[in-house]
Amino acid sequence: xxxxxxxxxxxxxxxxxxxxxxxxxxxxxxxxxxxxxxxxxxxxxxxxxxxxxxxxxxxxxxxxxxxxxxxxxxxxxxxxxxxxxxxxxxxxxxxxxxxxxxxxxxxxxxx
Amino acid sequence: xxxxxxxxxxxxxxxxxxxxxxxxxxxxxxxxxxxxxxxxxxxxxxxxxxxxxxxxxxxxxxxxxxxxxxxxxxxxxxxxxxxxxxxxxxxxxxxxxxxxxxxxxxxxxxxxxxxxxxx
Numbered sequence: 001x002x003x004x005x006x007x008x009x010x011x012x013x014x015x016x017x018x019x020x021x022x023x024x025x026x027x028x029x030x031x032x033x034x035x036x037x038x039x040x041x042x043x044x045x046x047x048x049x050x051x052x053x054x055x056x057x058x059x060x061x062x063x064x065x066x067x068x069x070x071x072x073x074x075x076x077x078x079x080x081x082x083x084x085x086x087x088x089x090x091x092x093x094x095x096x097x098x099x100x101x102x103x104x105x106x107x108x109x110x111x
Numbered sequence: 112x113x114x115x116x117x118x119x120x121x122x123x124x125x126x127x128x129x130x131x132x133x134x135x136x137x138x139x140x141x142x143x144x145x146x147x148x149x150x151x152x153x154x155x156x157x158x159x160x161x162x163x164x165x166x167x168x169x170x171x172x173x174x175x176x177x178x179x180x181x182x183x184x185x186x187x188x189x190x191x192x193x194x195x196x197x198x199x200x201x202x203x204x205x206x207x208x209x210x211x212x213x214x215x216x217x218x219x220x221x222x223x224x225x226x227x228x229x230x
Contacts, residue, residue: 002155034214038156045220046156051212089156093215099172100146100215105155 003028004090004103011109012080020106022073022090028101030071033093037066037075040087040105049088050075077108085110115207115221122227123197130193131224133207140164140188144210146217147181147192151203161210162190197228 005023012018022035029035035053038046048057050066053073063078073092077084090103118132133145146161160171164183171181183190190207204223211218 034212034216036212036214036216038217040156045206045223046217047220048212048216048218051216051218052214057218087155091215091217097173099160099170100158102148102156102158 002104003094003097003101004092006088006090006103006106008104009107009109011111013111014080014082016080017076017078018080018108019077020075020088020090020108022075022092022103024071024073024092024094024101026071027096028071028092028094029068029073031095033095035066035068035073036091037064038089038091040089042086046089080110082110084108113209113211113219115209115219117205117207117221117224120225120227122229124230125197125199125228127197127228128193128195129197129226130191131205131226132189132191133221134187134189135209136188140183140190141185145183145190146208146210147179147190148206148208149175149203150206150223156206159192159205164188164190197226199228199230201226202228 037050039049040046053068065076088106094101115135144161147159149157159175162169164185204225207221208217209219
């Protein structure tokens with residue numbers, strides 16, 4: 001079981017908005033450590049989507065946005081497109097483990 | 112362009128040893144932490160540990176401490192993870208990744224090295 005909890009799956013129709021949560025604790029997100037989000041398409045390496053809780057690397061559409069509050073963070077995708085169908089992971093640092101931690105991953109299905 | 116190029120797929124038997132590699136451009140390695148991540152078939156990402164090639168400072172996830180050895184050779188900008196005695200449960204794809212973002216964030220990934228351990 002991952003230290004960061006994500007829903008195993010979410011789904012939405014094209015054009016809709018979905019959110020993926022990443023729930024941690026006082027030793028990681030709640031301690032103020034940044035949350036980063038990654039998209040993994042089938043058979044490929046993960047790709048950086050959101051860094052530092054809210055920032056987008058160049059080339060990532062503004063349909064993707066991140067937020068953090070308390071011991072949780074969220075990734076929102078607006079205007080869903082078929083190409084968004086992928087697995088999504090959150091990443092943070094945990095002080096009790098003295099290392100990085102990933103969320104369990106969320107599979108997004110575009111209906 | 113930042114590049115992390117990993118060694119190719121491996122097929123091994125239980126009990127065998129293995130060392131896989133991750134080579135980056137010079138600036139990619141010597142000034143950044145490099146991490147290793149495991150992804151078992153059909154499963155999520157698991158953080159194994161990190162190394163700072165500049166001084167070989169290494170940290171492990173408790174789940175992987177004693178199971179693998181992470182090392183680096185800064186003279187050739189290459190990081191490694193090795194096993195002394197593989198198990199079937201080591202079957203996975205292994206990714207190296209560069210911690211290039213403030214706040215322990217990964218900005219670049221290698222292409223992955225699939226490892227199959229089967230008798």
